[in-house]
Amino acid sequence: MKSAKGKFFATLCLLMTLFVLFGPYGDSRVSAVDSSTYRSLKIFNEVLDIVEKNYVEEVKQNKLINEAVNGMIRSLDPHSAYLTPDQYKELQVDTSGTFGGLGIVISMQNDQLTVVSPIEDTPAFKAGIKAGDRIMKIDGQITKGMSIQDAVKKMRGPENTKVTLTILRKDMKEPRDYEITRAVIKIKSVKHNVYEDGIGYIRISAFQESTVDELKKALQQVNGKAKNLKGIVIDVRNNPGGLLDQAVKASDAFLKSGTIVSTKGRVKAIESKFVARDDGAEPTCPMVVLVNEGTASASEILSGALQDNGRAIVLGMPTFGKGSVQTVIPLEDGSALKLTTARYYTPKGRSIQAEGIKPDIVVEPIRPAEGPETAENHMMREKDLKGHIRGDREGEQKPADGKDKGDREKGREKTDLQRDNQLKSAVDILKSWEVFKRIGKN
Known part of the structure; x- marks a missing residue:
């Protein structure tokens, strides 16, 4: 020794x-x-x-030193972390858009593992896991004191295997177990649809490596489907964020000019300012951005950029409020530090850290009127998002009622808007935009 x-x-x-x-x-x-x-x-x-x-x-000495470093970094804030080589590889997988697990983004709030947002169309989403849920146990193991990285490792596993999350929610008297079957998570981060009266719909569920490419294709298809595009709804509800560069480029796709976001920290070298550039393809119609408590980080950058530049109305509920920037610094042994190095600021200089983006129009979601809010009811409301954008398999299904495709889509659209009052409010605003402009001129 x-x-x-x-x-x-x-x-x-x-x-x-x-x-x-x-x-x-x-x-x-x-x-x-x-x-x-x-x-x-x-x-x-x-x-x-x-x-x-x-x-x-x-x-082992290495174990003691690793744990000491881990404890040091964890003491800083909930988002900084020391990543072992395996954890660093997992982080790189997360941003590529394909990985195995449950499909939730978690954070640490008041020393408790908390769901930032379930990812659309994933096992956790379908099971009824919600933003704000506190994860008390994973397969019976208490999570108090467990790091985010360890929790992620426990929740991931081979496809078709099961994991039990013990969840405590504000409206629950006691924790409830959710048994969820793992799946290979393949995230299509952008979906789209066109409603009647030329209202386009763009859903961004996360910011990953392919998001901007998917977004540009979606905008082209929305423009192609709508004979006269009157407005666009950009839906970033329950979008937990992701890659900063993708959020900046996505914002640039909607802006011809102006600041998108700036970052400021203790070190001058990491300060930056991102500015929109006119490439001639940006939409010129009115826009509404839908947000809620699950709108976090990179999706708050997009919401704040469009709001501060006067390019869109923000509608919904105040957002999550994660206004810090993490830099991943690789180390020699294959491990890495994920370190909070800066705060980001909206074009008007607002820091949204612990504050969130305040909507221009606050619209609370209306829960199902009959009976308590259950996982099934939750899925009915969130499934509304799936209804806007029909999946490949769904599109292949033949109608049982004999109605033609146009009638079915109109019926689905009507049902979706009835179920989702926030989306209906956004669509109604865009439908009446020209009416209000005419009134203003008189």
Whole structure:
């Protein structure tokens, strides 16, 4: 076993290496390890040596150091994390759009694993998991003190295997178990439809690597289907966010000019400002953005950009309020740090951290009128989103009632708008836009 002195210098070398790795991410005013840091490292080294020599069971030094780093980063905020090589690989899979699991995005709120949003058309979504649900147990194991990365690892697994989440919701008297079957999650992040009277509908469920390409195709198809496009509804409800660059490019697809978002942190090198560029393909019709409590992070960037530039009306409920930027910094051994390095600001300089985007028009969702709100009722309301955009299999089904395709789509559209009062409000606003313009001229 190494001597305490040897371990001290090994730890010091590790720290100096980290300073080099961080480069511009470190504070230039603190370019060297000061005396207080030496003293703290000495204490750390002493504790490490005592644990290794005296703990009741033999423990590996690497495990102790990894856990120490993990604890240090977790103490900063709910979104910063130390990622082992396996966890770093999982993070890269998350943003590619295909992975195995349940289909929920989670965060840490008040030291409790909390659902930010279920992802559309996934096992968790279909089971009735909701934004704001607190995950008390995973397969019977209490989640108190469990990291987000460990929780994700437990929820993922082979396709068609089951996992039980114990959920506590505001309207529940006691926790309830949800048994969910894992599936390969293939996220199509953009869907679209066209309603009667030339109202287009664009649903963005997440911001991943292919989102902007999907969005541009959807806009082309909406323009092609609508003979006279009068307006567009952009639906980012329950969109948990994703890649910053995709949110910026998606915002740019709707804006001809103006600031999209800016980021500011302690280090000048990571400050940035993104500005829209006119490529001639941006929609010129009125737009309404639908938001709710599950609208988070990157989707708040899009909502704030369109709102502050006066390009769209924001309708729904106040958003989640995640206004921080995480930078993933790879380390030599294949692990990584996901570190909060900046806050982002809307074009008018608003930080939405812990505040959220306030809608121009607040419209609360109307729950099913009969009986308590159950998972089934929840699915009826959220299934409304699926109804707008018919899936491949759904489109292949033959009607049982003998009605032609046009009649069926009109009937479905009517039912969807009846079930989703927020969407109906957005569509009604766009339908009446020209009427109000004429009144204003008189």
